[in-house]
Amino acid sequence: MTVNPDQRLSLVVKSTTVPRPPTFVVIGVQKAGTTSLYMYLKQHPQVYMSPVKETNFFERDWSQATKEVQQRKKNGIITWDNYRQLFAEATDVHIALGEASPNYLFHHQYAAEQIHTRLPDAKLIAVLRNPVQRAFSDYLMHMRDAVGKQTPLAEQVRSRGTSSYVLLKGKYTEALKHFMDVCGRSRVDVFLYDDLCNDAQSFMGKIYQSIGVNADFSADTSHKAQTAKVPKNQTVNRLLKTQNPIRTVATGLMKIVPTQIRRQIRDRLINLNYQGKSQEIFSEEDTILLQQYYREDILRLQDLIQRDLSGWLKEAR
Incomplete structure (x- = not known):
């Protein structure tokens, strides 16, 4: 193929241009509407979202992982260059570049430092859900996807939840405070899943404002992602x-x-073989034990983020 001088210059510029890094990261939490949030963010003309949802790049040091662990990472994003290339297609039209990996909050001990080092100016977005409801939803997801043996939630609580990812992911306060301490309070914006459910347009307007794009844009929020189902x-x-x-x-x-x-x-x-999650009934014991398990953390979280969580507390007595 013959390439004229102008084409050669274009190719050189393209090959040496370093992609812009993300300007915001959705750090949590799982089962709190982050898939819907990702879809709504993609609709905004001034926003460029990573084509891979849940890159999980900052959750651990992949260079120190075994070859087997690296190969098991489905999206293959294990190097900084891999990660940066996700944003190579962003243009000057895109004011905000972002990604959503809702497990970053859970992996806060490693993720906070890495994000602060690699993306020192990025806005961090956390969407939090009533932890009792989040645990129920997470449990049903694992059941739907046939992930491991499903130990009853009441039994997980009785073991103090020390090894239960389903339960520990709902303990937000320590993880959120760690991100604030490492990255700075002003960089961490906290939103509630309840607000997304009650008024998605208003919720998205606040998200758009947080990441610095036109907050008047109206996304199509009629589609709700990941409707929970469980196997019969x-x-x-x-x-x-x-x-x-x-x-x-x-x-x-x-x-x-x-x-x-x-x-x-x-x-x-x-x-x-699926049925709606309304058909899956958790016992009263499950609910009571979870309410007791999360109550102290909800009280601490309310003070940390200065938001009224009385709705959660009423359900968590």
């Missing part, structure tokens, strides 16, 4: 969602069927 039969769900001898044999027998059709059949079977 967990044994069937595990057979369909995890690698196991029965699924391996079934896949072998159906090799004559095109891959796309096999996936459609599997997805159809999974959906037939």
Whole structure:
């Protein structure tokens, strides 16, 4: 291929231009509307969002991870160059560049320092949800995705929640304070999931204002992401969602069927085994124990962020 001088100059400029780093990061929390938030942010013409949601780049030192752990990282973003390239397509029109990895708050001990070092001017956004409701939603997600053995929540609380990610992710105060101490209070803006549910347009206007773009833009907030569902039969769900001898044999027998059709059949079977989360009833004991478990942290959080969390406290007596 013949390349004229102007084209060569263009190629050189493109290859040497360093992508701008993010100007904001959504740091938490999981099961608090961050997928919907990501979708609404993408709609804003002045916002460029990482094409990969949940890069999880700052949650650990990937250079020190074993090769096996590095290879298990689905999006492959394990180096600073990998991360920066996510924003290579941003243009001058995009005033704010961002990403959303809601587990950063949970991994605050490492993530806060790394974000402060790599992105010293970035605004940090945290969306918090009533921790009791968050725990219920997280538990149902793990059940839906057949992740590990689902220990009843009451049993997890009785063990003081010291090893339960589902429970510990709802303890916000220490993690949020750590981010504020490391990065500065003015850089951390805290929002409530309740406000997103009650008035999504007003909520997004405040988010847009926080990240420095036109706050009058009206996003289409009619679509709600990740409507929770749970399996009617967990044994069937595990057979369909995890690698196991029965699924391996079934896949072998159906090799004559095109891959796309096999996936459609599997997805159809999974959906037939789903029911709305309203059908999944948590015991009264689960609720009471969770309310007691989170009460002290809610009180501390209320003081930290200077927000009225009386609604959470009434449910957390």
